[in-house]
Amino acid sequence: MAEQKATNVHWHEGDITRDHRQKLLGHKGATLWFTGLSGSGKSTVAVELEGRLNEMGILAYRLDGDNVRLGINKNLGFSAEDRTENIRRIGEVAKLFADCGVIALSSFISPYAADRDGVRALHEASGMDFIEVFVDCPLSEAEDRDPKGLYKKARAGEIKNFTGIDDPYEAPAKPEVHLRSDQMSVAEEVDVILSALRERGILPA
């Protein structure tokens, strides 16, 4: 951190902008929007990516069920209306982080294309990078993994409207990054994402 050289010198050139923060951090902000079935490996790749970015000195922050569903979205349930509002709010928060200069890593099933496209439009209207990362895994494989035992409960009828079972997953038509998580290692997935970030000038080449 640079020392402040003169305490009597003040900021006079107007508001601090996204560019100032980008210069301070050495990289651009962006939203990486991981989408895919439960058990597809969204969080696994997001956690690994976060670690790699931190090692590279790049500020990233994960938005996930733990810090969002229990926080800003704790007053939302699972009705169709609330699910849409859930994604809208996450999108708005991710946009603020991207504006701040952070690589925001959003990791939610987000099964509906219209909701994801809304978040994309929000970013693009403000000139911010939105990178849709499709974590693509066949349902049979995700259901075999069933890390949280949720598919089992859905098949038993204990959970209703479960994505892939009795609620649709609308796969992205043109994701910026398409990962076949049943065929790639997590490290390979991270490499593909990092390449995409460099290609877009979000990270230095």
Add this chain to the structure above:
Amino acid sequence: MAEQKATNVHWHEGDITRDHRQKLLGHKGATLWFTGLSGSGKSTVAVELEGRLNEMGILAYRLDGDNVRLGINKNLGFSAEDRTENIRRIGEVAKLFADCGVIALSSFISPYAADRDGVRALHEASGMDFIEVFVDCPLSEAEDRDPKGLYKKARAGEIKNFTGIDDPYEAPAKPEVHLRSDQMSVAEEVDVILSALRERGILPA
């Protein structure tokens, strides 16, 4: 930014934590919660502070009406219930930024002590610094300034439930920072805040 030295080395030590991000940035995250009457000078001091922090290499981000009321809170009005939800959501977002390692600068009238105390409790429960900054200005002075012409409209009855006119402002009982904005220059206010951040170990001494 540190170059990644070996592309075949991956993160194996578990999730990245607040401490990792703090080390990367060289300072702690915290929420600075500016509260005071309309026209008291909350945004003025927040903007100046943001500039000073950026000059010092410290990552700060302002949450204000422009990026919050039009974004995550765009589906909220001005009923008592919506005002409380407005502050709750801003508090949750500020907490995420503080957790990320950013100095979050929240600049809203936030007239009700219970709402502010709720945000404080949210931060303290997660071990995060919440600095309430009371931007204290007599109503007569704020009304004389009336930078947005809102007091005039409130006096004319064109705006209802306006803080200080026909809705109460509950002054903080024990703010971490108390600024008399009618008696201090903006530069002096910023100096007081920076001292408070250093004293608390949020910024290096």
